[in-house]
Amino acid sequence: MTCHFPELPVEFLNLLNEVLPPAHKDAALASFSLEKPVVFRVNTLRTTAEQLLRELESDNIFPHPVPWLSGAYSLPVEDKRALTETKAFQRGLFYIQNLSSMLAPWVLDPQPGETVLDLAAAPGGKSTQIAALMKNEGRLSVVEAVKPRFFKLKANLDQQGVEIARTFLMDGRAVGRKCPQMFDRILLDAPCSSEARFSRLDPDSWAHWSPRKVKEMSRKQKGLVASAWASLKPGAVLLYCTCSFSPEENELILDRLLRRVGDEAKLKEITLPIENTQPGLTRWKSKTLHPDLCKAVRILPDEMMDGFFLALIRKAAS
Numbered sequence: 001m002t003c004h005f006p007e008l009p010v011e012f013l014n015l016l017n018e019v020l021p022p023a024h025k026d027a028a029l030a031s032f033s034l035e036k037p038v039v040f041r042v043n044t045l046r047t048t049a050e051q052l053l054r055e056l057e058s059d060n061i062f063p064h065p066v067p068w069l070s071g072a073y074s075l076p077v078e079d080k081r082a083l084t085e086t087k088a089f090q091r092g093l094f095y096i097q098n099l100s101s102m103l104a105p106w107v108l109d110p111q112p113g114e115t116v117l118d119l120a121a122a123p124g125g126k127s128t129q130i131a132a133l134m135k136n137e138g139r140l141s142v143v144e145a146v147k148p149r150f151f152k153l154k155a156n157l158d159q160q161g162v163e164i165a166r167t168f169l170m171d172g173r174a175v176g177r178k179c180p181q182m183f184d185r186i187l188l189d190a191p192c193s194s195e196a197r198f199s200r201l202d203p204d205s206w207a208h209w210s211p212r213k214v215k216e217m218s219r220k221q222k223g224l225v226a227s228a229w230a231s232l233k234p235g236a237v238l239l240y241c242t243c244s245f246s247p248e249e250n251e252l253i254l255d256r257l258l259r260r261v262g263d264e265a266k267l268k269e270i271t272l273p274i275e276n277t278q279p280g281l282t283r284w285k286s287k288t289l290h291p292d293l294c295k296a297v298r299i300l301p302d303e304m305m306d307g308f309f310l311a312l313i314r315k316a317a318s
């Protein structure tokens, strides 16, 4: 299947050609033209799936369970408005979130009682999910650098009933220096060029994309990943993710870290409950990258999900 999408910048189309094999590239481009269903996650800090479904049923809303992810449900996009007008929505009984985004906390696997950091957190979809996985037990620090987004994050944490979060309006690049070796698990859902979320229905989604933007993001990501690494306890894990396809924002960021810290870092295998994925690249342009990078995963965008990149890195125990 060939999909023409001439509105996209030619440099982006060239990049996609180099990162994805032809069939995956065509499917990714085709997915940008689709109206994806609305997906939500039951907020187990406030309710159970059974209670929520009963309540939605009384509003004539009948979501379908996502078979491979417990607590996730989908609805045709036409039902989004009705869903957001329910009392259950106002009371924070669920959170609307893309499925690929839900997989990041699922892979991080935070446990009740742990000390966890979300280093680039607004609007808080993943922070609230982490708190739910931790059953509101332990300590969750959430950091956001952009003021209006920070306030949105705080509002979402309150609305979703998160009681274990300490919120910090600050540049995440300073955290490693201020809080060395402090956390059991860190999520770095890095600010990125958002290439894997382009939508033909929303031309704004790619309006600010440029090779320069990718470079700017890449510089910031290097600083954030170094900070996250410094804040990890020995033996702890960092999940690095973006919604970008660019190796400059993904493999090259991690290649630099792996070479800098040597045996201190090991990439862990990631097993996802989906098949529409591709392993991380171990070669880019003429450069051979760290061989462990094949353990990173690119989720390919499709009719349900946005694209995503995930890598799980463990710091050696001292």
Ligand SMILES: C[S@@+](CC[C@H](N)C(=O)[O-])C[C@H]1O[C@@H](n2cnc3c(N)ncnc32)[C@H](O)[C@@H]1O
Residues within 6 Å of the ligand: 101, 119, 120, 121, 122, 123, 124, 125, 126, 127, 143, 144, 145, 146, 149, 170, 171, 172, 173, 189, 190, 191, 192, 220
């Ligand atoms: C990909 S978004 C995070 C989405 C969030 N994890 C969620 O699931 O709702 C990245 C966030 O990083 C923030 N950010 C950008 N630069 C930052 C920095 N230097 N330190 C901390 N946060 C930063 C952005 O404002 C943005 O809110």
